[in-house]
Amino acid sequence: MNLRAIQTIYLFEMDRMRRTVAQSVISPVISTALYFIVFGSAIGSRIQQIDGVDYGAFIVPGLMMMTLLMQSISNAAFGIYFPRFVGTVYEILSAPISAMEIVVGYVGAAATKSLIIGLIILATAHFFVAIEIRHPVWMLAFLVLTCVTFSLLGFIIGIWADNFEKLQLVPLLVVTPLAFLGGSFYSIKMLPEFWQTVTLFNPVVYLISGFRWSFYGQADVGIAVSLSMTFAFLVVCLGVVWWIFKTGYRMKP
Amino acid sequence: MQPILNVSGLSKTYDSGFEALKKVDLAINRGEVFALLGPNGAGKTTLISIICGLVNPSAGSVTVDGNDILSDYRAARSLIGLVPQELTTDAFVTVWQTISFSRGLFGKRKNPDYLEKVLKDLSLWDKKDAQIMTLSGGMKRRVLIAKALAHEPQILFLDEPTAGVDVELRRDMWEVVRKLQQTGVTIILTTHYIEEAEEMADRVGVISRGEIILVDEKAELMRKLGRKELTLHLHDPLDSLPASLNGHDLELAGEGYEIVYHYDTQGERTGITSLLKDLGDAGIRFRDLQTKQSSLEEIFVSLVRGRK
Numbered sequence: 001m002n003l004r005a006i007q008t009i010y011l012f013e014m015d016r017m018r019r020t021v022a023q024s025v026i027s028p029v030i031s032t033a034l035y036f037i038v039f040g041s042a043i044g045s046r047i048q049q050i051d052g053v054d055y056g057a058f059i060v061p062g063l064m065m066m067t068l069l070m071q072s073i074s075n076a077a078f079g080i081y082f083p084r085f086v087g088t089v090y091e092i093l094s095a096p097i098s099a100m101e102i103v104v105g106y107v108g109a110a111a112t113k114s115l116i117i118g119l120i121i122l123a124t125a126h127f128f129v130a131i132e133i134r135h136p137v138w139m140l141a142f143l144v145l146t147c148v149t150f151s152l153l154g155f156i157i158g159i160w161a162d163n164f165e166k167l168q169l170v171p172l173l174v175v176t177p178l179a180f181l182g183g184s185f186y187s188i189k190m191l192p193e194f195w196q197t198v199t200l201f202n203p204v205v206y207l208i209s210g211f212r213w214s215f216y217g218q219a220d221v222g223i224a225v226s227l228s229m230t231f232a233f234l235v236v237c238l239g240v241v242w243w244i245f246k247t248g249y250r251m252k253p
Numbered sequence: 254m255q256p257i258l259n260v261s262g263l264s265k266t267y268d269s270g271f272e273a274l275k276k277v278d279l280a281i282n283r284g285e286v287f288a289l290l291g292p293n294g295a296g297k298t299t300l301i302s303i304i305c306g307l308v309n310p311s312a313g314s315v316t317v318d319g320n321d322i323l324s325d326y327r328a329a330r331s332l333i334g335l336v337p338q339e340l341t342t343d344a345f346v347t348v349w350q351t352i353s354f355s356r357g358l359f360g361k362r363k364n365p366d367y368l369e370k371v372l373k374d375l376s377l378w379d380k381k382d383a384q385i386m387t388l389s390g391g392m393k394r395r396v397l398i399a400k401a402l403a404h405e406p407q408i409l410f411l412d413e414p415t416a417g418v419d420v421e422l423r424r425d426m427w428e429v430v431r432k433l434q435q436t437g438v439t440i441i442l443t444t445h446y447i448e449e450a451e452e453m454a455d456r457v458g459v460i461s462r463g464e465i466i467l468v469d470e471k472a473e474l475m476r477k478l479g480r481k482e483l484t485l486h487l488h489d490p491l492d493s494l495p496a497s498l499n500g501h502d503l504e505l506a507g508e509g510y511e512i513v514y515h516y517d518t519q520g521e522r523t524g525i526t527s528l529l530k531d532l533g534d535a536g537i538r539f540r541d542l543q544t545k546q547s548s549l550e551e552i553f554v555s556l557v558r559g560r561k
């Protein structure tokens with residue numbers, strides 16, 4: 001195994017993020033703070049508790065998840081799209097490294113970055129609302145699992161996209177709606193019955209629900225179901241990545 | 254000696270259905286400078302890309318120092334450095350960062366002394382902390398070479414190294430290639446500039462439409478295929494060649510002041526004697542004559558044309 005190559009890719013990517021720290025860290029923090037001000041304070045003060053949790057605190061896990069999804073996808077997608085776009089990917093492909101090592105380097109860096117952003121958001125939220133974390137280990141586990149899974153999805157998008165539009169299309173047209181409709185700002189129990197059923201086809205529901213459970217011990221769906229669904233999604237993403245490298249899809253003509 | 258690179262029966266058909274390589278066989282000797290010469294679209298980049306792992310082969314096999322490029326790709330690729338045809342570099346990182354990245358990617362332990370030497374040899378040392386995007390095109394090409402050399406490869410591929418490069422840099426590049434060859438590195442360069450092959454290579458392979466038409470020592474190639482050209486400068490211009498000279502393969506040039514005769518130095522007879530006799534009989538007088546060896550360029554053009 002070429003550990004040094006993994007480390008090289010990982011550190012190179014982390015360094016790229018350090019160079020763009022303003023847009024990669026500060027902007028999610030600001031937008032999260034705005035959400036807290038608008039939803040948490042302005043609107044939240046007129047909403048009673050949900051499942052015994054203050055509304056401001058209730059939205060914290062959903063908000064974190066939403067940002068994590070977007071960040072993981074866009075970091076990882078851009079990380080691999082950029083070398084493809086400028087052509088420097090030739091060096092990665094001609095190096096004595098396996099597909100797995102390439103993925104670990106790129107996805108690992110993207111996941112690390114979103115994890116850091118997630119924790120920063122948690123710290124930011126702490127200034128606005130009182131947060132309790134009932135199951136910190138599970139919380140961390142969900143956090144890491146989500147970062148890795150959606151960084152993998154981002155990696156896939158970064159390989160599939162052959163222009164900048166496509167690169168932004170998926171996060172914008174698919175992930176944002178799924179995250180909004182996935183119960184970031186409400187409990188899906190508040191929806192009419194029909195929509196509750198529809199919502200169960202939204203994978204993000206399971207993430208947010210499981211994550212919220214790790215905070216407040218309350219969940220829309222069972223924790224076991226949440227975990228299995230997230231794992232299942234991880235396995236699907238791994239399968240797609242494996243297929244990409246096996247066939248050389250969009251990487252090797 | 255066993256060749257360091259062995260290509261056998263290599264074919265490539267792109268998804269578009271285009272057959273870019275047709276059963277290519279090629280063996281490269283350790284330590285030589287080999288020029289792969291061919292017009293645009295001949296398949297040079299495709300061949301290199303397959304060897305380096307950028308393109309999937311359709312059929313055939315390649316071994317690098319005995320290691321198959323597919324089953325032993327780690328061992329094979331560790332030996333190879335690639336300087337691509339396009340100027341593809343990062344923009345925001347420094348020269349030092351990019352070459353350190355290259356070395357790490359190939360799994361090599363850090364070695365600042367070696368990297369320093371590479372940069373100095375390429376006259377890049379004073380640019381080591383410059384962001385790549387601030388460099389000129391020529392400098393970027395040097396950076397690409399430095400990246401390719403960062404992991405101490407045994408074989409260096411230079412894909413059209415001097416395309417769009419000024420004369421000075423071209424000279425520098427040739428100098429670098431010579432130095433590298435002295436350290437035992439095998440160099441394979443592609444080019445469609447004949448003078449480059451002529452200047453640099455020990456052996457030349459000519460590729461056209463996905464087929465290697467011939468491979469030979471440069472000197473041998475020029476000798477074997479070398480046709481000579483005899484130019485006769487006339488006293489008085491001719492409107493056309495007299496019918497009595499029809500038997501000779503002649504051309505009228507220089508506004509009727511020159512007759513050009515092509516002959517094969519390897520032939521049984523060159524035909525010069527009878528030509529001169531026939532010229533005398535036709536009453537054509539000449540002031541001067543000169544002969545010239547045809548260049549690799551002319552050989553190449555005639556070879557490729559002969560294929561069409």
Ligand SMILES: Nc1ncnc2c1ncn2[C@@H]1O[C@H](COP(=O)(O)OP(=O)(O)O)[C@@H](O)[C@H]1O
Pocket residue numbers: 253267268269271273291292293294295296297298299300
């Ligand atoms: N990815 C590709 N898909 C389809 N055709 C290609 C691809 N890459 C190259 N070709 C075609 O293969 C031929 C050989 O290209 P190339 O190897 O780049 O030639 P050279 O380097 O000798 O100029 C060209 O006709 C080119 O159009």
Ligand SMILES: [Mg+2]
Pocket residue numbers: 297298299338412413
């Ligand atoms: Mg080419």
